[in-house]
Amino acid sequence: MTVSYKARRRLALLILLVGLPAYIVASVTVVNWLDRPSILVELIVYVALGIIWALPFKFIFKGIGQSDPDKTD
Template identity: 50%
Template sequence: MALGYKTRKRLSILALVVWLPIYIVLAVSLTNWFDTRFGRLPIWGELLVYIVLGALWALPLRPVFLGVGKPDPDAPNEK
């Protein structure tokens, strides 16, 4: 079942406003827990962890974000 344009647009806004802040808090909390449990990583290791976590949040939401920035394909042409 393919999502409609308006549904994808609404879900993408919801993901950016709700899911992304929650994910950021979880990622930082996980990293801080790792630091207290096993010791701090070298700076390049922390950078690598934050780069991976920074890209990882969008992978499950990729189908929602596809085509959202383009004009609505279902809208009537106004020419």
């Protein structure tokens, strides 16, 4: 199933405006559950969680900054 360019742009905007802040709150909550680890462990957890959130959405964000390929001039 292919998603149109406009739908991908709208979905990317929704992910960035709603999903990313919610994921940040969840990430901070996970680190707080670790009972204040060392700064190095905290950094590793944040980097890992920062990479993990983007992997499922790679196909949505790919090509969003380009001009609309479906648009005919």
